[in-house]
Amino acid sequence: xxxxxxxxxxxxxxxxxxxxxxxxxxxxxxxxxxxxxxxxxxxxxxxxxxxxxxxxxxxxxxxxxxxxxxxxxxxxxxxxxxxxxxxxxxxxxxxxxxxxxxxxxxxxxxxxxxxxxxxxxxxxxxxxxxxxxxxxxxxxxxxxxxxxxxxxxxxxxxxxxxxxxxxxxxxxxxxxxxxxxxxxxxxxxxxxxxxxxxxxxxxxxxxxxxxxxxxxxxxxxxxxxxxxxxxxxxxxxxxxxxxxxxxxxxxxxxx
Numbered sequence: 001x002x003x004x005x006x007x008x009x010x011x012x013x014x015x016x017x018x019x020x021x022x023x024x025x026x027x028x029x030x031x032x033x034x035x036x037x038x039x040x041x042x043x044x045x046x047x048x049x050x051x052x053x054x055x056x057x058x059x060x061x062x063x064x065x066x067x068x069x070x071x072x073x074x075x076x077x078x079x080x081x082x083x084x085x086x087x088x089x090x091x092x093x094x095x096x097x098x099x100x101x102x103x104x105x106x107x108x109x110x111x112x113x114x115x116x117x118x119x120x121x122x123x124x125x126x127x128x129x130x131x132x133x134x135x136x137x138x139x140x141x142x143x144x145x146x147x148x149x150x151x152x153x154x155x156x157x158x159x160x161x162x163x164x165x166x167x168x169x170x171x172x173x174x175x176x177x178x179x180x181x182x183x184x185x186x187x188x189x190x191x192x193x194x195x196x197x198x199x200x201x202x203x204x205x206x207x208x209x210x211x212x213x214x215x216x217x218x219x220x221x222x223x224x225x226x227x228x229x230x231x232x233x234x235x236x237x238x239x240x241x242x243x244x245x246x247x248x249x250x251x252x253x254x255x
Contacts, residue, residue: 004231009026009034010036010073012090013037014033015042018186021224022231023057024050026086028055031056034081035060040061046059058081064122067121067124073122078129084136085130088230089163091118092141095156100154107155112158126138131174131178138170140184142163142164142245146245160185167245180239182245185247185248187247187250188214191223
């Protein structure tokens with residue numbers, strides 16, 4: 001999608017999966033992209049990929065569970081690119097096959113810290129910069145598990161449900177300041193994270209069909225398909241959309 005010329009975009013977890021796909025698509029649309037993630041080498045590889053086709057990108061090492069890191073990521077956008085127009089809160093983790101009884105204190109704390117608190121901390125830093133610039137757009141990566149419950153993912157469901165309602169609350173708080181805030185709720189997506197989970201379950205070749213068959217469309221999404229929806233919500237074409245939780249789940253939550 002075009003229309004991001006000279007826009008400044010910050011992507012957390014932008015070095016892999018959906019985040020990488022979004023960073024590449026934003027850059028292709030003319031945006032200046034800052035990737036904030038923990039794995040610096042992987043982030044630099046995405047920057048090199050964007051620069052190789054004439055895009056403008058920069059990477060900063062960032063732990064979204066730390067408010068100082070989130071503040072530093074936004075400050076890097078201001079110092080290097082002169083502002084911040086779009087934030088895609090994509091960083092996230094999941095511990096599979098963990099009912100409440102199987103979820104340790106550490107599992108719970110880490111999941112909430114990255115998925116919910118990280119989204120809050122980065123959004124708080126970004127909103128201040130966007131208000132000063134006259135407005136902006138935030139897209140949060142929730143999950144269909146933020147809309148419906150799921151087995152073996154108690155902490156993840158709680159964290160993504162928090163992202164959905166944080167999105168709605170912040171959308172109301174900041175609509176009058178020109179900041180639109182929405183979230184996406186993907187189903188299963190063919191990312192390195194999901195492929196790793198498949199390997200733990202017995203191998204991608206043998207268990208992939210289990211993920212595919214639960215979606216009415218009969219397959220899992222590509223990262224590019226999810227990223228395209230992120231770009232739409234961040235674009236001027238979605239100027240009248242705020243507070244939305246958009247399922248991108250192949251019909252999984254339709255009934």
